[in-house]
Amino acid sequence: MDQDTLGTIAPLAIVTLISVVQNAFFAIKVEHESKHCNGKGFQRLGSSAFDRVYIANQNCGHTYPTFLAMLWCAGLLCSPAPAAFAGLVYLFVRQKYFVGYLGERTQSTPGYLFGKRIIFFLFLMSVAGILNYYLVFFFRSDFEKYIKMMTSAISPLLLIP
Template sequence: MELDVLENTFLLVLVTLLSVLQNVFFAQKVEQECKTHNARSFLRPGTPAFERVYCANRNCADAYPTFLAVFWCAGLCCSQAPAAFAGMMYLFVRQKYFVGYMGETSQSTPGYLFGKRIISFLFLMSMVGIFNYFLIEYYGSDYKDYIQTITKAASALLLIP
């Protein structure tokens, strides 16, 4: 693998691997809850605690492919550093959602809404990067430096709750 390609994707790969570790953690929580409450199968109803952990894991797994798609598109098409920052923020938010869902489902709402905002930001970054590609291809105008500056500044706005 060329060093140039590795430098342009290192942060994206790092965040992806951290998200995989988080998925393993969520799956272990489901397994632990299953063993603790003697649930025989994931298909049979168990205790309310098991149901909450299982549902939180399922919800996180359902949103994961969308996250990965917009995360990698934003990082490759627009800018790696803001996409990696937004990806790390999404992992923290997803953790907050999971832990909140294990308590009361109403505690997971802030994590869900914040995660939705981060996914929207990554989607917008992807669309701007693709639009810039078409500008380069058809008009010869490259605005990548301006776009990267704006996305770096805008990624800090993700910290506002």
């Protein structure tokens, strides 16, 4: 694999590996809460603490495939650095959502809304990359430099709540 390709996918792979570690952390929290509730292993008893951990884990798991698809599409089709940055911010927000869900359910709402905004940004990056590909293919007009400049300029704005 050449250095340019490796330089393109390395940040995306790092974010993916961090997300795998985060998923393992969430699973360990569910297992720990299950054992704490009944001491016999993984069984769902209806405990409110267990239910909150379990549901938070399920909610994070449901959005995980969408996150990975948008991260890799945005990184490969548009620009890897802003996509990796948005991915790291998303992982932070997902952690905030998970921890917020363990408290009162209203504490998880800001993390949920912030996560939706980041997924939408990654989606727009993917669409811009696809449109640029077809503009080059059909009209020989390449806007890649402008798209990368715009995404690099916009990605820090994701930090604004």
